[in-house]
Amino acid sequence: MSEINYIEGWPQPYPLLDAEPYWSALQESRLTYQVCGSCEQAVWPAHSFCPHCGVQALEWKESCGRGTVYSFSTVMRGPTQTWASIVPYTVGFIQMEEGYYLFSQINGAPEDIAIGKAVQVEFQLRGKQNLPVFDLAEGIARPAGTER
Numbered sequence: 001m002s003e004i005n006y007i008e009g010w011p012q013p014y015p016l017l018d019a020e021p022y023w024s025a026l027q028e029s030r031l032t033y034q035v036c037g038s039c040e041q042a043v044w045p046a047h048s049f050c051p052h053c054g055v056q057a058l059e060w061k062e063s064c065g066r067g068t069v070y071s072f073s074t075v076m077r078g079p080t081q082t083w084a085s086i087v088p089y090t091v092g093f094i095q096m097e098e099g100y101y102l103f104s105q106i107n108g109a110p111e112d113i114a115i116g117k118a119v120q121v122e123f124q125l126r127g128k129q130n131l132p133v134f135d136l137a138e139g140i141a142r143p144a145g146t147e148r
């Protein structure tokens with residue numbers, strides 16, 4: 001294992017080759033994921049082949065950024081000085097509309113966050129990496145015609 005690289009106190013990602021397009025898109029505030037060109041299932045985390053059917057036909061697509069809270073945990077004592085400076089904060093799995101699960105930070109008062117609540121991606125610069133974080137979607141208007 002290589003050492004974790006910190007910038008301004010924030011741990012920076014070690015971009016594995018398969019996930020490099022994901023990290024690059026984030027720098028442009030775009031959330032992307034992989035889809036299998038054969039079985040059409042969403043694939044996450046990034047792979048070089050489809051974990052569902054084994055075919056090497058993965059394509060990158062842009063996520064709509066919407067999902068629901070699948071699980072979460074609120075951190076009261078940060079593991080480093082930087083994390084401690086933003087407590088309490090909540091992290092958890094987001095079930096994305098495209099059918100994959102993304103682990104991320106969920107913004108909002110801990111008492112307002114609940115399993116099944118709708119969330120919407122936002123982006124936050126941490127050190128030199130733009131990262132996806134999620135806001136509770138209540139009150140966020142969806143453009144007409146995008147309801148599912």
Ligand SMILES: [Zn+2]
Pocket residue numbers: 036037038039040041050051052053054055
């Ligand atoms: Zn597949």
